[in-house]
Amino acid sequence: MRWQDREGSSNIEDRRGSSGGRVTRSTGILGMIALLVGAYYGVDLSGFVGNPLQQATVQNAPVQSSAQEQELARFSSVVLKETENVWSNYFAQRGARYQVPTMVLYRGATPTGCGTGNAEAGPFYCPADNKLYIDLSFYNTMKRELGAEGDAAFAYVLAHEVGHHVQTVLGTSQKVHQMQSRTNKTQANALSVRLELQADCYAGVWGHYVEKNGIFEAGDIEEAYNAAEAVGDDRLQQRAQGYTVPHSYTHGTSAQRKQWFQVGLRTGDINQCNTFQN
Ligand SMILES: [Zn+2]
Incomplete structure (x- = not known):
């Protein structure tokens, strides 16, 4: 991507220097899932759980x-x-003001409005404090563990999390969570998939305008597509356990994620992102 000469956001909270607390990775995968379910109400990229049996890291050093x-x-x-530019324009066209989110950069673990954020869950958005939580080491995780390399791949991830913010300010997330509380687990998962695919579509809307502005270079769109596929539930489950359990999907298959990202990218129109239809 041609980003070097472009302006950065001032809505960044850099916590990389603070000791975020201990990341316990010795609990095993079931313990980690329980931990995520118990303490974690944010919206993540993929339900991605890194290898929890690897090293415990304490971030105390300078x-x-x-x-x-x-x-x-x-x-x-x-x-x-x-x-911010894309979504401010979108809201302004409708006579509204876009409340921008804050991006928190952290390492390992950090307190959030949604409980303790852990980097192994991947990047996530917390609707309670309107912040995106990003451990930059996820860039390397994507490259090494998910086979999703490149700046446009990482940009897709960030744009997806911003998509959750947009869903929150539009009230969609709240509606879906209310529906989920009144239904069974399988149906709640299916609703989660629709919400996640919409965030992928919103990431595509962002991509549409970025492409118009000439920021994408050759190969960037393929990188982003590849990233959307890499975080599909089927791909991640196959990789983690060797088989897939479709009713447990919470984010959508690789094919669905790529497809909805593509819809946003092609149209640049949020109204085309109605993943709840049918
Ligand atoms: Zn998500």
Whole structure:
């Protein structure tokens, strides 16, 4: 992406230097899932659970930021700024003002309005405080563990989380959560899939305008498509457990995620993102 000369957002809260607390990764995968279910009410990218049996990390040392991480922090602020431009325009056209979200950069774990945020759940948005929580190391996780490499892949992730913010300010998330509280687990999962696919479509709407502004370079759109596929439930479950359980899907299959991202990208029209229809 051609982002280097573009303006970054000022709505960044950088907590990378603060000790965010201990990340317990010795609980095993079931313990981790229980932890996420119990303490976690945000909306994430994928339901992605990294390898919880790997090293426990305590973030007490003074922060060293690599050149790569610094560049990624700056890149993320530019992506956020582009989302602010796109969504501010959208709301302004409808006579409304877009309340911009804050992007929190952190490492490992951090307190959020939705409970303790853990980086192994991947990037997420907390509707209670209107903040996106991003551990920049997810860039490398995507590359090494999910096979989704590149700046446009990471931008898709950020734009997806902003999509959840847009759903929150439009009231869609609240409506869906109310419906979920009145239904069974399978139906609640199906509603979650629709909400997530809509966030993918909103990420595509962002991509539509970014493309118009000449920010995408050759191969960027393919990178973003690849990322959308990489975080499909079928792909992640197959990778984690060797089989898939469709009724447990919460984010949609690889094919669905790519398809809805594509709808937003092609049309640039939020009204085409009605994943709740039919
Ligand atoms: Zn999501």
